[in-house]
Amino acid sequence: xxxxxxxxxxxxxxxxxxxxxxxxxxxxxxxxxxxxxxxxxxxxxxxxxxxxxxxxxxxxxxxxxxxxxxxxxxxxxxxxxxxxxxxxxxxxxxxxxxxxxxxxxxxxxxxxxxxxxxxxxxxxxxxxxxxxxxxxxxxxxxxxxxxxxxxxxxxxxxxxxxxxxxxxxxxxxxxxxxxxxxxxxxxxxxxxxxxxxxxxxxxxxxxxxxxxxxxxxxxxxxxxxxxxxxxxxxxxxxxxxxxxxxxxxxxxxxxxxxxxxxxxxxxxxxxxxxxxxxxxxxxxxxxxxxxxxxxxxxxxxxxxxxxxxxxxxxxxxxxxxxxxxxxxxxxxxxxxxxxxx
Amino acid sequence: xxxxxxxxxxxxxxxxxxxxxxxxxxxxxxxxxxxxxxxxxxxxxxxxxxxxxxxxxxxxxxxxxxxxxxxxxxxxxxxxxxxxxxxxxxxxxxxxxxxxxxxxxxxxxxxxxxxxxxxxxxxxxxxxxxxxxxxxxxxxxxxxxxxxxxxxxxxxxxxxxxxxxxxxxxxxxxxxxxxxxxxxxxxxxxxxxxxxxxxxxxxxxxxxxxxxxxxxxxxxxxxxxxxxxxxxxxxxxxxxxxxxxxxxxxxxxxxxxxxxxxxxxxxxxxxxxxxxxxxxxxxxxxxxxxxxxxxxxxxxxxxxxxxxxxxxxxxxxxxxxxxxxxxxxxxxxxxxxxxxxxxxxxxxxxxxxx
Numbered sequence: 284x285x286x287x288x289x290x291x292x293x294x295x296x297x298x299x300x301x302x303x304x305x306x307x308x309x310x311x312x313x314x315x316x317x318x319x320x321x322x323x324x325x326x327x328x329x330x331x332x333x334x335x336x337x338x339x340x341x342x343x344x345x346x347x348x349x350x351x352x353x354x355x356x357x358x359x360x361x362x363x364x365x366x367x368x369x370x371x372x373x374x375x376x377x378x379x380x381x382x383x384x385x386x387x388x389x390x391x392x393x394x395x396x397x398x399x400x401x402x403x404x405x406x407x408x409x410x411x412x413x414x415x416x417x418x419x420x421x422x423x424x425x426x427x428x429x430x431x432x433x434x435x436x437x438x439x440x441x442x443x444x445x446x447x448x449x450x451x452x453x454x455x456x457x458x459x460x461x462x463x464x465x466x467x468x469x470x471x472x473x474x475x476x477x478x479x480x481x482x483x484x485x486x487x488x489x490x491x492x493x494x495x496x497x498x499x500x501x502x503x504x505x506x507x508x509x510x511x512x513x514x515x516x517x518x519x520x521x522x523x524x525x526x527x528x529x530x531x532x533x534x535x536x537x538x539x540x541x542x543x544x545x546x547x548x549x550x551x552x553x554x555x556x557x558x559x560x561x562x563x564x565x566x567x568x569x570x571x572x573x574x575x576x577x578x579x580x581x582x583x584x585x586x587x588x589x590x591x592x593x594x595x596x597x598x599x600x601x602x603x604x605x606x607x608x609x610x611x612x613x614x615x616x617x618x619x620x621x622x623x624x
Numbered sequence: 625x626x627x628x629x630x631x632x633x634x635x636x637x638x639x640x641x642x643x644x645x646x647x648x649x650x651x652x653x654x655x656x657x658x659x660x661x662x663x664x665x666x667x668x669x670x671x672x673x674x675x676x677x678x679x680x681x682x683x684x685x686x687x688x689x690x691x692x693x694x695x696x697x698x699x700x701x702x703x704x705x706x707x708x709x710x711x712x713x714x715x716x717x718x719x720x721x722x723x724x725x726x727x728x729x730x731x732x733x734x735x736x737x738x739x740x741x742x743x744x745x746x747x748x749x750x751x752x753x754x755x756x757x758x759x760x761x762x763x764x765x766x767x768x769x770x771x772x773x774x775x776x777x778x779x780x781x782x783x784x785x786x787x788x789x790x791x792x793x794x795x796x797x798x799x800x801x802x803x804x805x806x807x808x809x810x811x812x813x814x815x816x817x818x819x820x821x822x823x824x825x826x827x828x829x830x831x832x833x834x835x836x837x838x839x840x841x842x843x844x845x846x847x848x849x850x851x852x853x854x855x856x857x858x859x860x861x862x863x864x865x866x867x868x869x870x871x872x873x874x875x876x877x878x879x880x881x882x883x884x885x886x887x888x889x890x891x892x893x894x895x896x897x898x899x900x901x902x903x904x905x906x907x908x909x910x911x912x913x914x915x916x917x918x919x920x921x922x923x924x925x926x927x928x929x930x931x932x933x934x935x936x937x938x939x940x941x942x943x944x945x946x947x948x949x950x951x952x953x954x955x956x957x958x959x960x961x962x963x964x965x966x967x968x969x970x971x972x973x974x975x976x977x978x
Contacts, residue, residue: 336813444902474669479884479898508886545818547843551866564783
């Protein structure tokens, strides 16, 4: 786990999806600010988690990093090269180094292809392992690596359960030995007993292959289990980022505190403890609140929060938080957050 | 809690469906009781029969050609023997249900108010105007601000959490004695989930209804339920008070569930101990104890003998269907608790039996 140098540097990344009106003559009437100025680094060999609720921009960030979407502005530097400007062969070469696993193992595998040809597809795309027997052997090795029976090479996705399909997705993603693996909600479609199988597999492969992992999820417990560092997103911005231990132990942003407070605890003796409920819903990203975007739901909001946008600043407790009035330990205890230490 | 017997008593309920591939034994002989004002949590994974058992209580599996046997006694009357017309008078009136996906449970073409008025007038002979004022009152009850204006809006103008509030308002329109909540917060974000759980708790306190809470989330069920039934392959494999399920679980499947979820407390480096394999097909179920192919403690005879749900001890109301002896279970669980480390995973060939 050497967190020496960044593999990926994301700087001021912005993605606005235009909102248009009119059928023949379209004109832009606004924009959904899905990702609105996000900067972070992913160190080689580490696992960075991104958590947040629906619509916070975590999946859009991943898709921008993979160049599955074109950024409105900002840059994504992969090993020093800004990939938002690449095209053609150079882009293809970079894509070999970064692969993705998706949430839904049912729709991310082509139902008309065998598992063998799905896992072999990255080789076909990049013109590798041209010898048929050799390619088949590589695919079978990959299937074995993700804990599947290599004999199932000729089976179709529908013959497998959700957890097995997710393993196929993982085998495909690691086929080209990428440096970076982006996992977008890889276990949220799976049953609880199966989730742990896939989480353990990802951890195991990371150790064995030296992967750098960007792990996106809405489940705070899963992210804590998997990640060295964690970024919390809200309405297209990172509101807090830092090492998992510090972020879960002493969250400084009121939103991080509220998220942790809202997680149900599998322990009936602790139920109905003090818990701070956030009021209302997440505002529309097409028309985010002024100043701090969280001020409409924040229990600590003051006038300054409506006017002045807070920047990510070091909190002296390990994390960087974007808040004018960060949480104190007393406030945190009042929210019923059971901190790890 | 109740003076005159349980509100709901399910006795040896069996529900199966005939399909092209064979008979699906969705629910296979489950029995439980629920007192007035109490909450039973039913936990299980996809295909464990938790939803089918509750849909049957609502009389919603009849039309699908299900083969149903057993008894569902609600206030002393057997719902399974009632004609559809009587069932219709109970459904939405004495027993109401909320579902996982609030968007597909609401009609997109009709205003929220119109849908609430329909729910009220289906069981009450009241004027349009008084049903409307009831609709406004209900929206206020579930914590929707400015209800007088919001009844004029359409479902798409509501967020996911607000829609689930509307579904709850609709379910409570006739002050049911029993509310069946089938994964009501699974589609919601965690902060909204906390709001909905708090709302359900408050309303239960105010209205005194009993709740059957179906979920796959052990955290949610720990917050909500007085008693918990753990289902696997169409059966209840363990049932006890919420405290006992978490402090002294008896069934290896329950151990597996508890040890395969990461928590916010506890050491992070701890390996998760997943349950190997995947849930069985309900057409060709494993012989003997249905859990034996995935069980780390299975003995050869467990593939033959089918364990009944039996009391663990005389003093607690705790039942388990397991062939291990009480002493063995006690020892294994205390070892698991003490080790807090990874338990050697039994080797089940991956991909087998798919």
